Amino acid sequence: MTHQDILKACGLTSAELSDGTLAVRSPIDGAEIARVHETSADDMQSVIARSVAAFKAWRDVPAPRRGELVRLLGEELRAAKTELGALVTLEAGKITSEGLGEVQEMIDICDFAVGLSRQLYGLTIASERPGHKMTETWHPMGPCGVISAFNFPVAVWSWNAALALVCGDPVIWKPSEKTPLTAIATHKIMMRAIERFGADAPEGLCQLVIGGAAVGEALVSSRDVPIISATGSTRMGHIVGPKVMARFGRPILELGGNNAMIVAPSADLDMAVRAIVFSAVGTAGQRCTSLRRLIVHRSIKDDLVARLAKAYSSLKIGDPREAGVLIGPLVDKGALDAMQKALSNAKVEGGKVHGGEVVTSGVPAGAYAAPALVEMPTQSATVKTETFAPILYVLTYDELDEAIALQNDVPQGLSSCIFTLNIREAETFLSASGSDCGIANVNIGPSGAEIGGAFGGEKETGGGRESGSDAWKGYMRRQTSTINYSSKLPLAQGVKFDI
Template sequence: MTQMKTRTTFQSINPARPTEVVGHVEDQSLEEIAEIVARAKRAQLRWSKLPSPERGMYLHRAADQLQLQLEDISITMTKEMGKTLAEAKGETARGVAILRYFAGEGMREIGQVIPSTDADAVMYTTRCPLGVIGAITPWNFPVAIPLWKIAPALAYGNTVILKPAEETSVTAQKVIACFQEAQFPEGVVNLATGQGSEIGKALVEHPHVSAITFTGSNLVGKQIGHSALERGAKYQLEMGGKNPVIVTKNADLDVAVEATISGGLKSTGQKCTATSRVIVEEDVYDDFKEKLLNAVEKITVGDGLKANTWMGPLATKAQFQNVLEAIDKGKKEGATLLTGGNRVSSLDGYFVEPTVFETVDHSMSLAQEEIFGPVLALFRVAGIKEAIELANDSIYGLSASIFTTNIQEMLTFTSDMQAGLIRVNAESAGVELQAPFGGMKNSSSHSREQGRAAIEFFTSVKTVFVKG
């Protein structure tokens, strides 16, 4: 009798209750990854030959399946990652909208006619798929980020291999199952699970993976960029942020406080676009601080599945420890802790109190290093010029926002702020699916995701010259 090969698995843990196992996920071997790549490569030619409106219909069917599974996937996301159920439902609904938006790409133009100097010729451009796309995604948005990579890749004729974060692989399995239920051809949408250092590395280095799209840390992103560049693969990196909000003396302070808290502390601060630096004009600094602290102290921290919870746990034990270490480092460097700064001792999970510092020098780690947790640092400035200079004093340039009713301040900010996403009288952490998204400086590889801009990464331009 032939002995069956034993498959190894790893556990997914609920960060609100670390003794609870959400599910088990296969830890795939490098041989299995090679088989997945081969399957995706075989499927890609057939998939790319389908008329693009037909590919769009497949995406519409996947959206239908995701809509049907919205409740279950959202609950799984909350259990696995920790964000509140309301946030998880909002993210999953956004995933449905992303699929429908890119389903519509099948009906849009993909080239243009260009005048030729030859009167007897026609010249035009079209776009070609790249081939097999490796999508390496993080745990903080386990539905939206994979789908804003997968959907355009498929719409433009590529096949995809999703490598999700280990921490949210159960959610990823359920998302990929929606494509299976939508009866996508075999090999078009694939899932690769396991350690990023092995599985992700194998995808990045595989000669038949034509492009890598990555969202995650700067350290890993730069390693991926180097590896892809060495073998001539196309790559797209969306990485960290240290996002500022500027509050001027002309701001509506109640609106600014609400948006600062939402942008900085929802999802427990675990967004690449989360507000972390709060730069306030001195004329309104004390009033703003009082309003902010009053609002922060009303935040309810707890299990994201409970209806009264506003902020859930940090997603992993490692992230929990990193945030506490960052808070402790801030104290040691001399910043003043105004509120929070501790683990929530009454809860068993990876819970940290919403935390606010002031008297932070801009050379401190609180001002320069991405924390990815519920930590805000307040800065007092004399005016808009100093505020923008401070806001730009970062290696990152992902998102930034300003609160003011002064038109000139708005125009100055939108002109001078060095960030890929600029928001006026709105929180820093808002990204709309139909608009280009990406950062400047060390926040990205300077490419853009989402909206019509997605076509620039997921296709190559072909110029065609036809002479009769």
């Protein structure tokens, strides 16, 4: 399909795609495909006011009924999976299977949230006082602002929105300025679900705002938006987190990864090579869970690097819509320049670079690069700085404690993994003295988190979690109640007075 066919299939109209102030370019060839209209910062007060009004109605809708809306969203996403996946490819540059896989994640979190709508459990707590009972109840908090990044332009919204909606919270979504088209298409899908759901969904329940820093600032600073879920760099998190906490709001931050894999002498190297390649070059290294540091036992390092170099040389780079292509473009020229700068810095620090060159032959006119393997003598400043590109730094170790120390000695802390067939090494890695990341895997790469487990947890900023497990508690407030069902009121010992 042409890009016009994809946009039309997603229901995007010429009025939505033209005469706006925000230019949208496809990473595939760098061509401008739309000019969309931005939300004025002056309009944000009314957007937030609509969300506050919606909250007052939505919080009183029974949670299982709220789950029905999310069930309908899942149905609409299933019906639109092919078109929305193609739009993710067009706008974010993902290969076709990854674009479709992202939409599947949206469907999966809807399924999870539908069940969750009947499981927002509290506790009954034993009271120390005779004739009393204590209970714990979870209540909706209010509007939830979702600020998402370009690399997962639709899945991150769904992780937040599905949970927030069943928890009783309206949603205001600010997507990346690099991927507004997928957001507009997804919002239309949401509106179709709301139309089918009926009058129980108040006006302003789900809103989309498009714009730059001023629009984001309005969400982050508003006391009427108690929850801000932001996905992006640690730099962004350092800005957003303190601002939200300064007004006693709740930040949910999923930030940088700089994720590492430890490869032990006992590892199944065939399995490890497949996991390394998928984790390091998938989405052109532009996942928050991409593998960026490989910490290999000295005894197997040369063999593993040789295997990886051979595997890297066989990878097809090009238009992500073409069959057989495994590496698509970087999001823009700025990302390509950042990759080349990081490789230059690594060389200065003693690194030996394999690959990483800019690719111009056989690709459209976008920002393409070969994946890079960089053997490093130490974990330098460049290695500790996350670069959103297909760069994999290789370090060596002799003892497991040394490897774990290298793994933890970076400011980012999203995901991690170890490849070993030694149960002691695996359990040590998963213990309190092991990986300090929010995700720790054994014999599987750092990417590919699935619905069901809470996603991530950024150590540097004390960030929150999205998606599965008990992440729903981040979208609600806890209330503990004591009920006196006796005929007596307990008083402090020795206190008496007449009534």
